[in-house]
Amino acid sequence: MMHALHMFLLFHLLTCLGPNALGSEIINGKNAPEALMLYMASVQNNMGDHICGGFLIREDFVLTAAHCIRSNPTSVVLGTHNLKKVDNRTMRYNVKTCKHPSFKNERQGNDIMLLKLSKNARLDKRVKPIRLPKTVIKIKDNAKCRVVGWGFIRTGGELSNKLQVVDVPFVNLTVCKTRWRPLNELPDDVICAGGYGTKNGFCQGDSGGPLVCGGEAVGVVSFNMNRNCDYPNVPNVYTNISKYLKWIKDILKKKNC
Structure with missing residues (x-):
């Protein structure tokens, strides 16, 4: 009886908490502001499924990880933070993969790949590239x-x-x-x-x-x-x-x- 009561209370608590009960984040993160991170790209397969992240570094190239090639990336989606809101005509770009030639697996390094867009991305208030470092990075511990x-x-x-x-x-x-x-x-x-x-x-x-x-x-x-x-x-x-x-x-x- 007591066990059943505990289960009922737990169920009621989870119901009240809703989707927040198990979190809704990257790991302990939050929703990215709509006006920021406009460089983000969803790397997708030919079924339109998200397989990896990526980021726009120029209007015609997205940077991502070389190990993502195992999932056969065929396109990227730009210009949205919500993958349920994708206009394939304006947001999806077919890609050619440019995997680093020395990549074997991520544990051995060289885990980097460029994706050449089939046409230049339209840069606007929803899509902007991000800067890369110009030289060797110098970042303080715990920055x-x-x-x-x-x-x-x-x-x-x-x-x-x-x-x-x-x-x-x-x-x-x-x-x-x-x-x-x-x-x-x-x-x-x-x-x-x-x-x-x-x-x-x-x-x-x-x-x-x-x-x-x-x-x-x-x-x-x-x-x-x-x-x-x-x-x-x-x-x-x-x-x-x-x-x-x-x-x-x-x-x-x-x-x-």
Whole structure:
């Protein structure tokens, strides 16, 4: 009898809390403001399903993670924070994949890919590219950055239709490598933020999205600990964009890969 009463009270509580009972965020984040993060792209397959994040760096190129190629990306959606509100005629762009030639898997590095849009994106109040660093980045330990995406709201959960954003602290690379060493020797082309010393971070489906520090995209979401988003554990790992500036510039110059 008492057990039944407890179950009833729990059910009533969850009903009152509604969708907030289990959270509605990237991991402990919030809905991204409509007027911000206008560089965000949803990388999608030929069924129109979201598979990865990405971000516009020029009117004809989106940057994302190379491991997203396993899900066969065919298009990107720009100009919306809500994936239930997509106008295919004006928001969807077919893409050609330009995966980094040295990529094998994310744990070995080079987890970066450019997507060449089939036509130039229309830049307006809904779509704007984000700046990349011009040189090697210098970010202080624990500096506040942010990560953005439509990924899982919890480990083994489901994708968010609304774009989520969360602040994450930048983690010193030496500390990050030390924390990761029992699990995996990290490559030299990564940076770390979130997931460690905080409950904030990214989850599956956020791959390819940007780590933004000081208004610049400095990292690309790469991997976490065995797909476990129950933070804190070990730092989240991003591809260090500054290590690939020449490769990016060469492709942008040629407008092809």
